[in-house]
Amino acid sequence: MTKVISFINLKGGVAKTTTAVMLADTLAIMGQKRVLVLDLDPQTNATLALIGEERWLAADDAGQTLAQLFLDQVNGTSVFNPARAVIRGASNLNRISHEMMDQLPDGLQYGRVDLLPSSIRLIDVQDRMQDISTRSHYSVSPMKVVRKFVAPLFSAYDYVLIDCPPNLGFVTLNGLEVSDHYLIPTIPDRMSTYGVPQIVNRVADVKVKRGLKISCLGVIITKYQSNSSTQKRGLERLPADLETAFAPHGEPTPPILNTRLPQTNALAEAVIYERKVANYRDKYGTSPVGGQAAYKYGPDLADEIEDLLRFNDLQDSLDLALTPPIAKS
Ligand SMILES: Nc1ncnc2c1ncn2[C@@H]1O[C@H](COP(=O)(O)OP(=O)(O)OP(=O)(O)O)[C@@H](O)[C@H]1O
Ligand SMILES: [Mg+2]
Incomplete structure (x- = not known):
């Protein structure tokens, strides 16, 4: 089943995009999975x-672009066509030409990154959507634009990864609305x-108000510097901070992933x-950093995330099995 994961943090520059x-x-390339990336950030970095x-x-x-999707809502147009907008075979690691893709037998599965691109125009949309949401003729709730027009594409993928801007505005909320989980990438400093408690509170709030099932899958340590005393202190404090943030909402404290992405040019430059x-290997770097080649961090992270997802599925099925049947009257 498709897993939809948003990458969020209120803080900018913490490697949300690089990690996503x-x-x-x-x-896609190492795991042969079908992946769709949704870029919801007007900075268009992903x-x-x-x-x-x-x-x-x-x-x-x-x-x-996804900006046009929102503009269509504002202008009452329908320029954006979700199936046409998906860019198949994104990533400079993709080796299958578009012509070849079209000739592959229907239903053939192979690892590939597809993309729904963003645009700088999303900045204007942000302001105009606020106005429009108050008008009565508005047919789709501003929070449900992605759900209505884009989510129907998700079933063709193993993973949908959503790169969110560093805020919790309505565009990010559109991403949360369709997500099963969110990941919080963070540099381990103060x-x-x-902003982590604010994210947790806000997500918990929309979750209740909108009846969503989204949960925090974990926290990813980014730009890690093992010799930094500030980061060492930050890491020591983080579990308690997370518990304080999640406990009031009755949610378990999410794990801090063991894979810490080191501060290194190799990972920063990889996404150019x-x-x-x-x-x-060439893309993510073979030079040693933090005791292993830079390119090994991606697979380590992916393995951990897939384990967490399996664990969550197991827990869900156990919860379901333990739920008492509703008595028939
Ligand atoms: N592991 C790393 N080591 C060194 N630099 C990194 C690493 N990961 C990302 N960077 C660099 O840090 C900067 C911010 O990264 P990125 O754009 O991924 O963050 P972001 O959280 O998505 O930012 P924004 O909030 O603006 O969307 C970029 O210049 C990127 O190249
Ligand atoms: Mg970003």
Whole structure:
């Protein structure tokens, strides 16, 4: 079954996008999974990392970006066509040409990253959606635009990864609305973890109000520097901070993943689309960092995430089995 995961943190620059793109590549190229990335951030970083500027401009000119989807709601137009907007075979690791993709037998499964791109135009939309939501003729709730128009595509994928902007505005809420889980990437310092309780509170709030099932899958430590005393203190404090944030909502404290993504140019530069890369190892770097080659962190992270998802599924089925049947009257 498709797993939909949002990457969120109120703090900017904590490697949400880098982590989401690396995970997409890892699941698709190393794990042979079908992955769809939704870029909900007007900064378009995930889009540029996955398709480069040329293809992004073509998509933007054709109005086939998620910004256009929201603009359509504001303008009463229907330019955005979800099936057409999906960019198949994104990522510079993709080796299958579009012509070949079209000739593959129907239903053939192979690892691939697809993308629903973003656009800088999403900034304008953000303001206009606020106005429109108060008008009575508005047909789709502003929080349900992605659910209504994009979510029907999800069933063709093993994973949908949503790269969110560093805020909890209505665009991010659209992502949460369709997510099973969220991951919080964070640098383990005070500045970056400061906003975690706000995320937890806000998600818990929308979860109750909108009847969502979303849960926090875990916290990913990014830009980790093992020799930094600030980060060491931050890491020591983090479990208690998380417990304090989650307990009031009756939710279990999510795990801090064991895979800590080290601060290294190899991972930062990996997501530059224009770099010519030979393969996954070449893209994510073979130089040693923190005791292992840089390219090994992606698979370690993906393994942990897949384990957590399996554990969650198991728990859900146990909960279901233990739920007393409703007595018939
Ligand atoms: N492991 C890493 N080591 C060093 N630099 C990194 C690492 N991961 C990401 N970076 C760099 O940190 C910066 C921020 O990363 P990224 O854009 O992924 O963060 P973000 O949380 O998505 O930011 P925003 O909130 O603006 O969307 C980028 O310049 C990126 O190249
Ligand atoms: Mg980002």
